Amino acid sequence: MTSGAARPAIVWFRKDLRLADHEALTAAARSGAPVLPLYIHDDETEDARPEGGASRWWLHESLKALDASLAAHGGALVLRRGRTRDVLATVLRETNASALHLTRSCEPFGSRCEDAAAALCRDRDVAFHHHRGRLLFAPEDVVTKDGRPYRVFTPFWKACLARPAPPVPMGVPKFTDFASTDGVPLDALELQPSRPDWAGGLRADWTPGEEAARNALSAFIEERMATYAERRDGLRANPTSRLSPHLHFGEIGPAQVWHAVTHAAEAGNSAVRKGAQAFLRELGWRDFSYHLLHSFPALPDSPLRPEFARFPWRKDEAALTAWQRGQTGYPMVDAAMRQLWQTGWMPNRARMVVASFLVKHLLLPWQEGEAWFWDTLVDADLANNAASWQWVAGCGADAAPYFRIFNPVLQSRKFDADGGYIRTWxxxxAGLSSRDIHAPWEAAPAVLAAANVELGGTYPGPIVDHAAARARALRALESLK
Structure with missing residues (x-):
């Protein structure tokens, strides 16, 4: 039942779980119609890709935070569960809505839902409104001279920077009236883990929600942006923004980040400006990934370079399990994978190393890694995840050459010189010296004994030899020719 006689304007929230700089919400509020905030949890439609476990935990907390924000303005978030098209049809009929406002998606399933929603609105004489907000630049606005999507990042980013800056962010809109209809309680979405409750590490490390996103951005700008360019590959002391899950769920918009970082750079010294430039480039990679997904919807499943469909990947469940559980015998790889399992996150340098290890040392398909990250990362983003895994595997856009194979021991010694990251995870x-901790199999037996390390007992030996694995990977690459 809606409040009053006026036909409401529905704002369909998806991955835009915030009030500020929300074009769809602002347009609905300005229309004068009562605003009906709606979220649909669809785990029934066949071609939907259900969220992974870590993302489901975050989504629960983010929806709770959004509902609390709406309540502070007199509204409430209506939750529904079911097939998106069926739920939308029901809500449009129940509420006699005058309009449907939504933020445009660039993901295949999201785009198909939008097409279905537009058709429903046409059939019911409901105004349908698309709005920006997920990206800095729309895919159709950044193309090559012949109208094709960019497949190399550097010219793509140059083309972005040549365009007008993203619109200045809007604040929280002024609401005059809200509408409501029946919904389900948040717990009915079944997003939280059941027994055993494995999400304790996530709760200890993260605070979802719009307020936490703003705080994370401010802390990064004030405390770490000046050192970001030099320290962003660090494994400890949190050198990055850790904004990725907030951006993924739309608790903060990319334009908000862009303008805050740009403003700080204009007022800062050369180190701040250098850090801002490097950081905005990473924000650009996010756009690049979404533009690729928009143009190549099969990106999460199929190699962008078609010859890699013939790549001789191995099937080795034991090796895959060892990688997933952080039991490969390579300390940096194991530290990163255990951090991922416990906290839902790992630094970017660690992501590159563990991904390279899976596809090149173990010769296991990149899709296996993409699926594991999808389930365990709090920032499991369809576009970023797929594009980055294909980049590491050498089969995507602007990809790292397949023959570039990270040596996990050298990476460990370079980016965790004192071994502190390894000791944490x-x-x-922990009893090994900073010299021996990166490759314990090279340490003398007496050194291992003194540190209470038994290879094959308290800690596994390497599941693969680096030199042999590298040679095997290069032979596999040669087979494509």
Missing amino acids: VPEL
Whole structure:
């Protein structure tokens, strides 16, 4: 039942779970119609890709935070569960809505839902409104001279920077009236883990929601942006923004981040400006990934370079399990995978190393890694995840050459010189020196014994030899020719 006689304007929230800089919400509020905030949890439509476990935990907390924000303005978030098209048809009929406002998606399933929603609105004489907000630049606005999508990042980013800056962010709209209809309680969406409750590490490390997103951005700008360019590959002391899950769920918009960082750079010194430039480039990679997904919807499943469909990947469940559980015998790889399992996140440098290890040392399909990250990352983003895994595997856009194979020991010694990152996440190696901790199999037996390390006992030996794995990977690449 809606409040009053006026036909409401529905705002269909998806991955835009905020009030500020929300074009769809602002347009609905300005229309004068009562605003009906709606979220649909669809785990029934066949071609939907259900959220992974870590994302489901975050989504629960983010929806709770959004509902609290709406309540502070006199509204409430209506939750429904079911097939998107069926739920929308029901809500449009129940509420006699005058308009449907939504933020445009660039994901295949989201785009198909929008097409279905537009058709429903036409059939019911409901105004249908698309709005920007997920990206800095729309895919159709950044194309090559012949109208094709960019497949190399550097010219793509140059083309973005040549365009007008993203619109200045809007504040929280002024609401005059809200509408409502029956919904389900948040717990009915079944997003939280059941027994056993594995999300304790996520709760300890993260605070979802719009307010937390704004705080994270401010802390990054004030405390770490000046050192970002030099320290962003660091594994400890949180050198990055950790904004990725907030951006993924739309608790903060990319334009908000862009303008806050740009404003700080204009007022800052050369180090701040350098850090801002490097950081905005990473924000650009996010746009690049979405533009690729928009143009190549099969990106999460199929190699962008078609010859890699013939790549001789191995099937080795034991090796895959060892990688997933952080039991490969390579300390940096294991530290990163255990951090991922416990906290839902790992630094970007670690992501590149563990991804390279899976596809090149173990010769296992990149899709296996993409699926594991999808389930365990709090920032599991369809576009970023797929594009980045294909980049590491050498089969995507602007990809790292397949023959570039990270040596996990050298990476460990370079980016975790004192071994502190490894000691945090692989405590069974904590007694080893900073010299021995990166490759314990090279340490003398007496050194291992003194540190209470038993290879094959308290800690596994390497599941694959680096030199042999590298040679095998190069032979596999040669087979494509």
